[in-house]
Amino acid sequence: MQQLHVNGKLQAVDAEGDTPLLWALREQLGLTGTKYGCGIAACGACTVHIDGVPTRSCVRPISSIKPAEKIITIEGLSPNGSHPVQKAWVALDVPQCGYCQCGMVMAAVALLKEKPRPTDADIDAAITNICRCGTYNRIRAAIKAVAAGTTRTAGLNILHTDGSVA
Numbered sequence: 001m002q003q004l005h006v007n008g009k010l011q012a013v014d015a016e017g018d019t020p021l022l023w024a025l026r027e028q029l030g031l032t033g034t035k036y037g038c039g040i041a042a043c044g045a046c047t048v049h050i051d052g053v054p055t056r057s058c059v060r061p062i063s064s065i066k067p068a069e070k071i072i073t074i075e076g077l078s079p080n081g082s083h084p085v086q087k088a089w090v091a092l093d094v095p096q097c098g099y100c101q102c103g104m105v106m107a108a109v110a111l112l113k114e115k116p117r118p119t120d121a122d123i124d125a126a127i128t129n130i131c132r133c134g135t136y137n138r139i140r141a142a143i144k145a146v147a148a149g150t151t152r153t154a155g156l157n158i159l160h161t162d163g164s165v166a
């Protein structure tokens, strides 16, 4: 049994110490927003924050995480999807299939915390996650929109098929 501090509370996890954090989150704690993509730290679908640092949870054994280290998953980012990055993702219709997007959001949140106005080079360096749907341009636009506080400016508005604009 191991204690993990996840999304604001200490939780008991009944798993072997070499269990990757990804599986403890998904199978022990039911936090299925964090996804399995590759299992070798290559794709970023499993990205969570540990003490604010974006971390690929598929290769992080739970025995290496102290109870005092604060883990945040996509479920813990905001109570209702109201984090500015989540709102920008919705406003700009970033996801396609969506599979990679929780990891993308977690990587983007960490980047914007460290660099509130990231350059293209900063984004390229920080967002090494893979999206098989190729949403990279919209991810970049959403990060820039959050940085500029302009998710609702005309240049970034999206006209939806129902006529609404977000």
Ligand code: FES
Pocket (backbone or CB within 6 Å): 035, 036, 037, 038, 039, 040, 041, 042, 043, 044, 045, 046, 047, 056, 057, 058, 059
């Ligand atoms: S599943 Fe962890 S990086 Fe791909």
Ligand code: FES
Pocket (backbone or CB within 6 Å): 095, 096, 097, 098, 099, 100, 101, 130, 131, 132, 133, 134, 135
């Ligand atoms: S939105 Fe489909 S993999 Fe990224």
